[in-house]
Structure formats: C-alpha cells, structure tokens
Amino acid sequence: MNWHNSSISDVYKLLDSSASGLDQNKAELLLSKAGQNLIQEGKKKTVWGIILHQISDFMIIILIIAAVISGIAGDLTDTIIILTIIVLNALAGFIQEYRAEKAMEALKNMSSSQAIALRNQKAVKINATELVPGDVILLEAGDVIPADIRFIKVQSLKVDESALTGESENVEKNIKKLESENLVLADRTNMGFKGTFINSGHGTAIVVETGMQTELGHIASMIQIADNSTPLQKRLSAFGKRLSLIILLICAIIFISGWLRGEGLTEMLLISISLAVAAIPEALPALVTISLALGAKKLVKQHVLIRKLPAVETLGSVSYICTDKTGTLTINKMTVRKTYEAEDQVKAIFSIEKNNLLSAMALNNDILKSDKGEWLGDSTELALVQYASSKGYDKPKLEKEFPRIAEIPFDSQRKCMSTFHQAGDEIIMITKGGMDVLLGKLTHQNGNEHTKFEEEQNAMSASGHRVLGYAYKLLPKMPDKINPKELESSLTMIGFAGMIDPPREEAKQAISQCKDAGIKPVMITGDHKLTATAIAADLGIISSDDDLVMTGAELSDLSESDFNSVVEKVCVYARVNPEQKLRIIQALQGQNNFVAMTGDGVNDAPALKNADIGIAMGINGTEVSKQAAHMILLDDNFATIIKAIRHGRRIYDNILKFIKYIMTGNSGEIWAISLAPFLGLPIPLLAIHILWINLITDGLPGLALASEPAETNIMKRPPHDPSKNIFGGSMAWHILWVGLLMGLVTLWIQAWAVHNNNHYGQTMAFSVLCFSQLGHVMAIRSKRDSIFKIGVFSNKPMLAALLGTISLQFMIIYVPFFNPIFRTQPLPIYELLITIAASAIVFWAVEFEKIIKKRIKKRS
Structure with a gap:
C-alpha cells in the first residue's frame, strides 16, 4: 500500500x-x-541438526563404514584413529556453523x-x-x-x-x-x-x-535465507561426490578380483578398506579450514575482520564490487569545494576589511562549539562554518561584533533560514537557502546578474555539488512583527557555496587496481544522480561512454530481461531502495559473476547477506549490517577491500597448492595399493600407515603452504573463474602422473625387499611414500619457478614443517614404543639410505617438468 x-x-x-x-x-x-x-x-537450527549436517557428507559416511568394518575385523587401532579424525573434522565445522546468524536479533x-x-x-x-x-x-x-x-x-x-x-x-x-x-x-x-x-x-x-x-x-x-556456499566449497563438494563413486567402483574391482584369485574374504575386505581410506583426503577439510583461519588472522592486520571463514577464499573469485559511496569511497564529511561571490555588491556589508560571503557563512547557522572545542550541529552547516573558520572567519568572534538578535528558522515550505544581526545602527538580515528559492527573492539590482548566477550554480550542480546561496537585506530597525514572506523579499545576493563529500584519495588508486585485476567496481548509493555521477567520474568508476548510470526509478521500469541485458554495463546506481540493491546483486550473479557488496545500513543487510561476500563498515556500520556480512572493514575504507582481495587471491592460490599436494599423495597411495596385487606383491601399506601419511605428512607441510608469498602478478590477472573445474587442465594431469610415479617408486622398493628377502620392506615402502611427498611439496611451492630460484629459505614455516615431519617419521620408526602401534621396524643405515635416495626421484621429476614447460612456452 x-x-x-x-x-x-x-x-x-x-x-x-x-x-x-x-x-x-x-x-x-x-x-x-x-x-x-x-x-x-526464521526457523533456527538445532544443535543436533548442525551435528547431523556435519556428519552427513558422503566421504565422511564412507569413513564411518570403514571404521565399523575395521572394528568388526578386530583392528580397533584403525577404528579409533578413523573415528578421531571424523570427530575432529565435525567439531571444526560445528563451531563455525554454531556461530549462527544474529542479524534478526x-x-x-x-x-x-x-x-x-x-x-x-x-x-x-x-x-x-x-x-x-x-x-x-x-x-x-x-x-x-x-x-x-x-x-x-x-x-x-x-x-x-x-x-x-x-x-x-x-x-x-x-x-x-x-x-x-x-x-x-x-x-x-x-x-x-x-x-x-x-x-x-x-x-x-x-x-x-x-x-x-x-x-x-x-x-x-x-x-532469512540460507548462507551461500563459496566457489571452492561448491567445487570440492562436487569433486567429493565423484570421488566417492570412483572409490566404491575401485574397491569393488579390487575386492572381486582378489576373491576370484582365491584370496580370503576378510583379507580382501581390509585391503578394500585401506584403499578407501587412502583415496579419501580426510585431512583436506581441516587443512582448508585452518588455512582460512590463518588468513583471517593476517587480514585483521589489514583492518579486515572476517566473520565467516569461507569469505577469505571467496575474495579470490570476486569479479564485481558493489560499494556504497558515503564513507567508503568518500571521507563522509561535507566539504565546501567551490564558492562564487556576486560581483556588483552594493557595499561591503560587514566592513571594508571583511569578506561578505565568508562572514555570512560564519554567522548564518545554528552551529555550537563545545567546551572541548568540538563543532556540533547539522553536517551541512558544519561544512560552511568550518570553511569560513579555515579562512580566518571564526564564528564566536564575528558574533561578538555582529550579535544575533533574532532568526527565522528553516522550514520545508520556505526552504531558507534568516538571521538578524546588529551592526551599529543598522540590522543585517542574512538569508541562506537553495538557489532556486533565493533567485526568486532578489531585488531588481541583481536582475542583470541572474543569468550569471544560474550558469555558475548549474555548473556546480552538474559537478555533483550541493549549492547553498546567501543574500542580505539592511533594515533600519528590528520590525515589531516578523513576517517571513515580507522580510525575505527584495534581497541582494552575496554569493553561494558548493559542497560535496569528497572522494578518498586512496580510493582512486584502489579503483584503478580493481580494474587491473579484472574486477568491476559499481557504486550503489542513496544520493542523487548528479552527485553520484560526479563522484564516480572523479574516482574513475565511470571512464567511458559505455559506463551507464541508472536511478532507482529507472530500474523499477525495467523488466527482468531488459535489466539483465544491461546490468553488466551499469557502473552507478542512484536513489535505490533495499529491494533494488538485492535485485542488482542477483542480476549480476545470474550472469555468472561473483559479487562483493559493501554497506553500513539496515537497508544494506539483504544485499550483504545474498552477496557472495558481504562487507560491512566497522566504524559507521549498524549492528544489523555487521551481523549480515561475511567480513567487516575496520577502517571503512574502500582501499582496504583491494588489500583484502590481494590477500584472498594469495590464500586461494595456496589452497590450490595444498589440494594438489594432498591429492597427489593420495593418488600415490591408491596406485601403490591397487597395483600391488596385479604385480604379485603384498599390500605395501596398512590402513594406519595411510592415515599417518594423510594426517601428518599431508598436514604439517600442507599448512606451511599457506605461508607462501603472493606471486608478483597476482593483481594483474583476472579473478578465478568460479565455473572452472578446480581439477581441470594441468592439475588433474599432475595428480595422475606424479601419483603414479610415487606409487611405482613405492612398489619398486617393495619388490626389491621381496627379491632380497629383506623383512624391512613394508617400513621402507611406508617411508618412501612419506619422504616422496615431502620432496613433492618443496617442488610445487611455485608452479613455474624452480625451488632454487624462489629460495629454499623463503618460506621458513615450510622448513619447520619438513623438519617436524621427518622427526616424527623417525620417531615411529626408531622409538620401540611406536613400533607395534604403527607396525614399523627400525631401519639399518643401508636400508635408510636406499629409502632416502628413492624418495628424491619425485622431487627431481617435478623440477624437470617445470624446465620442459618453460622451453615449450618459449618455443610457442
């Protein structure tokens, strides 16, 4: 209605x-x-509902089944370890989801x-x-x-x-x-x-x-909508479902083939469980969560508070930033930027030494100064008084010389305000108001200048300034009855001032960086079209004739199809309402864009909630906007968003690196277990070995990958394509061939031990797979450059992780207490040297791959 x-x-x-x-x-x-x-x-999630959500993932269900079967088969150690992993992963997810949305409160x-x-x-x-x-x-x-x-x-x-x-x-x-x-x-x-x-x-x-x-x-x-999944979450979820089906198929093939060869059913069941455990990257969710948490911690130093961890990763895929103007792109302080003084003034109103316009700006207002020296009052009047004060026209001093004796307050009917000041034997009446009103109240003495006044005023308005004019009238004495209509007539123009909330200097540079990074900035504001256009042009948001400006009223007149056809060309939206902000976000998302939205008001909350990443203002933002957002800017500065995006891209790149690392290691385990029976070899790894590698060997170096510095061109490339398969192209090929190499090296060591009747074979195979992955993680720290070029010591946490993992591996081999738990034996020096030499093969193979790729690229 x-x-x-x-x-x-x-x-x-x-x-x-x-x-x-x-x-x-x-x-x-x-x-x-x-x-x-x-x-x-809206309907709140129960604690049990959140817990059920955490353990309903298909890969988790497979792990639970594996744990139950291990327990039935009498292998309680594996059962306990698998269940511990499940509980730890579920706990991390529960804590995040339990921090439920509080915007409604x-x-x-x-x-x-x-x-x-x-x-x-x-x-x-x-x-x-x-x-x-x-x-x-x-x-x-x-x-x-x-x-x-x-x-x-x-x-x-x-x-x-x-x-x-x-x-x-x-x-x-x-x-x-x-x-x-x-x-x-x-x-x-x-x-x-x-x-x-x-x-x-x-x-x-x-x-x-x-x-x-x-x-x-x-x-x-x-x-009241469900939280959106992030790009990585969506792709990992899709991958998990495909991987689960592949795991079941491979396990079935291994089980049936072994049974047909005459192997025992219990033995083949345990082998199939080992294969399932090897294939499931159970450490991956925890590593992604921890990496995002570490990234969030670092972002606080950049004045960014992350409320929802997946937002860190989403930053890397942002292709549009829809931002509010006031306080984010601008300094949120009305400032006088232009003035114009009437040329044929009748006299120096206040005195020959004083500037008429500056004196009027200082006197005609209701601004007060506190005991602490702070100016208090309307933001528009405050801008005028501070401008006059900066020019040496201090309000308290002028009021002593020209005391106010009466006033006609501003009202929406007259659209002006008048103050009366004693000046010797005369009374000066100063009238302040919109130029459209004042021009109709001027005396004929200003008639010749009307056209000039209008031209100057239009020029200021066209550049986004709010224009307020000043006029005066001299009275011989204060009238007995104040009649606004009679008194505010036959005025003489003093001049006028143009005010604007000026753009932040750092925002201009940030807008430029946005465009270099393939991210399009869009201004969405409640301000009028002229003001919004002027600010956007000044900042560089509008840079060509193809960049469109649209008002809320114009948007209301467009059908969904018509709006969808132009939404990617619109750079500025003015005078929009909350539903329209939401419509803009959804239209951009409908064009396969990932959208960041900034806001500070209650009206921004729906768009913040629905955006791929909602960014609230920490200083001027309402509690509602903060609770609806994924992250909060602690300094309300647009430039900080660009720093966050750069950081988010680096984190995303590093997440991809340890996904490659973990999946390649799991691939090596799958190859080793699945090929062993066909080569006439015993299964080289037990389930507990696989779990150890997946947790410790994957875990510590995987976390250290989060500390890798950003690539030099990280903000010169387009955003990550959210629709692109995370395992597409070279990553899938790398996972397959390097994993196969790891598996073959592991089986080669197993075969050598069998051939030489060496009873250390399983411990050697276990250690080769562990150390091969450590060599692999060093090689993939850079996709293109050699480890020797980027520097072995450029990531100190990685060195600490490698030393820690090697020490732990030696512990379970050489400390007698752990030998029965992990089914290991202390390796003599000869076997240890062979193990280390074999493990280095993977490192040199990946380094050689980089050299080949560089040469192919140069030739092309």
Missing part, C-alpha cells in the same frame, strides 16, 4: 480510525488479527520498547509490540519510531533515516500528500519508518504497518 499517496482523511477511512485514535477494545481485536508488532525470526533490538498512543481519546504509554494499524501516536526528539507511520502533524520534525535508506542527511517531515507512486523511501517525506530515529522536533502520526509488514520487516524477511 502506497500510504504516501493518500491524504490524511483517506488514511483514516482505510484504517477505520480518526485523529483521536482507537478505543482499547478495538485495538485489542486488531492485535489478535494482525499479531504483535514484532520482527519475527539486531533488527529486533532496533525496535522501540514503548510508545505513547491515543487510546479512548487519552494519551497512554503502551508496549510498542501492542501497536496496531490505526493507532495514533505522539512522537518527539529522541524517540525511535516504533512502526511504519503516516505523519498527520509535525513541528520542525527531522528524522535520521540513514540506517534504513542510506541517505546521510536528516529528513524534514511534512504531512502533504505525495503524488508520485514510485518514490524511494528516502523521498517519502510524509512517512516514518520503524527503527529510524527522530533527531529534532515533535509530531503526531498514525500507524499504517506493523511487524513484518513494515519496511524493516521486509528487510528481515529478505535476510
């Missing part, structure tokens, strides 16, 4: 109410029908707890939850508006709606019927909205919507 289009009398009829409010009985009846004036929460906290309503023609204080449509309520400065309302009486009433609409300036309310139907919230000046704050004045209003039917309620319903 467009209540702003209805007259007050029509509102009364529609709600069956009157200026005297409702009677108590009718209000109670309506409350039973409409429900309480509350923001309702924050929305509820924005509601006013009590309200003064007219019931039975008396003003009574009631709980705001008991308000119903038709209630007439009384409001004053300091109140939080308890429901969506239509004002019926106002007295200089201004509302801070920034949290809901994104409009930074307070909105002066009126009671007039508005004709346009498609007004954004910021332009519905006869309405008040639940959760917004009355800064000044007082008034009376009728409640038109309550609870989930309010604008705040609509936002709440848009927030």
Whole structure:
C-alpha cells in the first residue's frame, strides 16, 4: 500500500480510525488479527541438526563404514584413529556453523520498547509490540519510531533515516500528500519508518504497518535465507561426490578380483578398506579450514575482520564490487569545494576589511562549539562554518561584533533560514537557502546578474555539488512583527557555496587496481544522480561512454530481461531502495559473476547477506549490517577491500597448492595399493600407515603452504573463474602422473625387499611414500619457478614443517614404543639410505617438468 499517496482523511477511512485514535477494545481485536508488532525470526537450527549436517557428507559416511568394518575385523587401532579424525573434522565445522546468524536479533533490538498512543481519546504509554494499524501516536526528539507511520502533524520534525535508506542527511517531515507512486523511501517525506530515529522536533502520526509488514520487516524477511556456499566449497563438494563413486567402483574391482584369485574374504575386505581410506583426503577439510583461519588472522592486520571463514577464499573469485559511496569511497564529511561571490555588491556589508560571503557563512547557522572545542550541529552547516573558520572567519568572534538578535528558522515550505544581526545602527538580515528559492527573492539590482548566477550554480550542480546561496537585506530597525514572506523579499545576493563529500584519495588508486585485476567496481548509493555521477567520474568508476548510470526509478521500469541485458554495463546506481540493491546483486550473479557488496545500513543487510561476500563498515556500520556480512572493514575504507582481495587471491592460490599436494599423495597411495596385487606383491601399506601419511605428512607441510608469498602478478590477472573445474587442465594431469610415479617408486622398493628377502620392506615402502611427498611439496611451492630460484629459505614455516615431519617419521620408526602401534621396524643405515635416495626421484621429476614447460612456452 502506497500510504504516501493518500491524504490524511483517506488514511483514516482505510484504517477505520480518526485523529483521536482507537478505543482499547478495538485495538485489542486488531492485535489478535494482525499479531504483535514484532520482527519475527526464521526457523533456527538445532544443535543436533548442525551435528547431523556435519556428519552427513558422503566421504565422511564412507569413513564411518570403514571404521565399523575395521572394528568388526578386530583392528580397533584403525577404528579409533578413523573415528578421531571424523570427530575432529565435525567439531571444526560445528563451531563455525554454531556461530549462527544474529542479524534478526539486531533488527529486533532496533525496535522501540514503548510508545505513547491515543487510546479512548487519552494519551497512554503502551508496549510498542501492542501497536496496531490505526493507532495514533505522539512522537518527539529522541524517540525511535516504533512502526511504519503516516505523519498527520509535525513541528520542525527531522528524522535520521540513514540506517534504513542510506541517505546521510536528516529528513524534514511534512504531512502533504505525495503524488508520485514510485518514490524511494528516502523521498517519502510524509512517512516514518520503524527503527529510524527522530533527531529534532515533535509530531503526531498514525500507524499504517506493523511487524513484518513494515519496511524493516521486509528487510528481515529478505535476510532469512540460507548462507551461500563459496566457489571452492561448491567445487570440492562436487569433486567429493565423484570421488566417492570412483572409490566404491575401485574397491569393488579390487575386492572381486582378489576373491576370484582365491584370496580370503576378510583379507580382501581390509585391503578394500585401506584403499578407501587412502583415496579419501580426510585431512583436506581441516587443512582448508585452518588455512582460512590463518588468513583471517593476517587480514585483521589489514583492518579486515572476517566473520565467516569461507569469505577469505571467496575474495579470490570476486569479479564485481558493489560499494556504497558515503564513507567508503568518500571521507563522509561535507566539504565546501567551490564558492562564487556576486560581483556588483552594493557595499561591503560587514566592513571594508571583511569578506561578505565568508562572514555570512560564519554567522548564518545554528552551529555550537563545545567546551572541548568540538563543532556540533547539522553536517551541512558544519561544512560552511568550518570553511569560513579555515579562512580566518571564526564564528564566536564575528558574533561578538555582529550579535544575533533574532532568526527565522528553516522550514520545508520556505526552504531558507534568516538571521538578524546588529551592526551599529543598522540590522543585517542574512538569508541562506537553495538557489532556486533565493533567485526568486532578489531585488531588481541583481536582475542583470541572474543569468550569471544560474550558469555558475548549474555548473556546480552538474559537478555533483550541493549549492547553498546567501543574500542580505539592511533594515533600519528590528520590525515589531516578523513576517517571513515580507522580510525575505527584495534581497541582494552575496554569493553561494558548493559542497560535496569528497572522494578518498586512496580510493582512486584502489579503483584503478580493481580494474587491473579484472574486477568491476559499481557504486550503489542513496544520493542523487548528479552527485553520484560526479563522484564516480572523479574516482574513475565511470571512464567511458559505455559506463551507464541508472536511478532507482529507472530500474523499477525495467523488466527482468531488459535489466539483465544491461546490468553488466551499469557502473552507478542512484536513489535505490533495499529491494533494488538485492535485485542488482542477483542480476549480476545470474550472469555468472561473483559479487562483493559493501554497506553500513539496515537497508544494506539483504544485499550483504545474498552477496557472495558481504562487507560491512566497522566504524559507521549498524549492528544489523555487521551481523549480515561475511567480513567487516575496520577502517571503512574502500582501499582496504583491494588489500583484502590481494590477500584472498594469495590464500586461494595456496589452497590450490595444498589440494594438489594432498591429492597427489593420495593418488600415490591408491596406485601403490591397487597395483600391488596385479604385480604379485603384498599390500605395501596398512590402513594406519595411510592415515599417518594423510594426517601428518599431508598436514604439517600442507599448512606451511599457506605461508607462501603472493606471486608478483597476482593483481594483474583476472579473478578465478568460479565455473572452472578446480581439477581441470594441468592439475588433474599432475595428480595422475606424479601419483603414479610415487606409487611405482613405492612398489619398486617393495619388490626389491621381496627379491632380497629383506623383512624391512613394508617400513621402507611406508617411508618412501612419506619422504616422496615431502620432496613433492618443496617442488610445487611455485608452479613455474624452480625451488632454487624462489629460495629454499623463503618460506621458513615450510622448513619447520619438513623438519617436524621427518622427526616424527623417525620417531615411529626408531622409538620401540611406536613400533607395534604403527607396525614399523627400525631401519639399518643401508636400508635408510636406499629409502632416502628413492624418495628424491619425485622431487627431481617435478623440477624437470617445470624446465620442459618453460622451453615449450618459449618455443610457442
């Protein structure tokens, strides 16, 4: 219902109410029908539901089955180890999911707890939850508006709606019927909205919507969606399902072939379990989580707080950044950037030495200075006073010389403000207002300059400035009766000032880096089109004629197909509402883009929640926006987002490296176990050996890969393609051939031991596979450059991880306590040297592969 289009009398009829409010009985009846004036929460996940979600993954189910079968077969050690791994992985996931979304609670906290309503023609204080449509309520400065309302009486009433609409300036309310139907919230000046704050004045209003039917309620319903999976999560999930089917097929083949050869069923069952355990990268989820956590910790030093760990990885795939303007791209402080003074002024109004415009700017305002020296008051007036002060025109000093003796306050009807100052025997009346108003109040003495005034004003407005003009009139004495219409006429122009919230200098560079990195920045703001366009052009967001600017009203007129056809060309959206922000995000995502969205208000929460990565402002952001976001900027600076993206790309690259590392090692284990029976060899590895390699040999070096420095061209390449198969191309080939080489080297050592009747064969094979993976991790630290070029010591955590893993491997070989647990034997020096020499084959093979690739690339 467009209540702003209805007259007050029509509102009364529609709600069956009157200026005297409702009677108590009718209000109670309506409350039973409409429900309480509350923001309702969506269905919460139970603790058991979260736990079930953690253990329902298909790969986890296979591990559980393997643990049960191992226990039935009498191998309790493997059962305990496998179950321990499952519990640890589930615990890490449970902790993340248990930090449930709290945006709904924050929305509820924005509601006013009590309200003064007219019931039975008396003003009574009631709980705001008991308000119903038709209630007439009384409001004053300091109140939080308890429901969506239509004002019926106002007295200089201004509302801070920034949290809901994104409009930074307070909105002066009126009671007039508005004709346009498609007004954004910021332009519905006869309405008040639940959760917004009355800064000044007082008034009376009728409640038109309550609870989930309010604008705040609509936002709440848009927030109540499931969290989106990240690109890596989606690809790993798809891979896990495919891998599970392959595991079952291979296990079935091995089991049937062994049974047909006459092997025992129990023995073949345990071999199949070992193969399943080898194939499942059980350390991978934990490694990804820990790597993201380490990345999140480092991002705090870059003034970025990560609320949801997968956001760290998503940063690497971002292709669009939809950002708010105020405070993020700009400094969030109105600043006078341009001034114009009338040339044929009649006289020096204040004195020959004083500048008329600067004096007027210092005197005509309601700004106060606190005991601590802080300026207090409206942001627009504050900008004017501070500009005058910076030029040596201090307000307190001028007021001593030209004391204010009266004023005509600003109101929305006149759109101007006048102050009266004693200047000797005369009275100076200074009038400040919009240029469209002042130009109609000038004396004929300014007539010849009207055209010049309009040209200068239009030029300022076209460049995004808000223009306020100053005019004056000299009076012989203070009139007995102040008549604004009579006094604010036949004025003489002094000049005017152009103000703007200027862009941050570092934001310009950040926008340039965005474009170099293949990321398109898009400004979404509640400001007017001219202002938004000017700022966007200044920052470099708009850089060609193909870059489009669209208003919320224009967006409303577009069908879904028409909007989808142009959404990737639009760089600036002005005067948009919350639903439209969400529509923009979803349209971009529909074009296979990964979208980051910044915001600070309640109105931004749905878009923050639905974006691939929502970024809230830490300084000026509302609690609702912070709870809906994936990450929070602690300095509210757009440039920090680019630093975070660079860091996210590095983390993503390193995650890919240890996925390659883990999967190649698992591939080697699969090759070794599956090929052994066909080569007439005993199974070279037991399940406990595989689990040890997958946890320790994979784990420590895998974590150390997270410390690899960023590639030099990391912000000169396009984002990761979210639709691209993570194992496509060279990675899959690398996993297969290097894994096969690991498996063959392991079986070669096994065959050597069998041929020489060496009873150390299984321990040697186990150690070869372990040490081969350590050589492999050193070789893949860089995809193109040799380890000797990037430097062995360039990643010190990696060296510590290698030394730690080698020490642990020696411990389970040479400490008698661990020999029966891990089925190992102490290796004599000769066997140990053969083991180490064989393990180096994989390292040199991968290094040789890099040389071949470089030569092929040079020839092409």
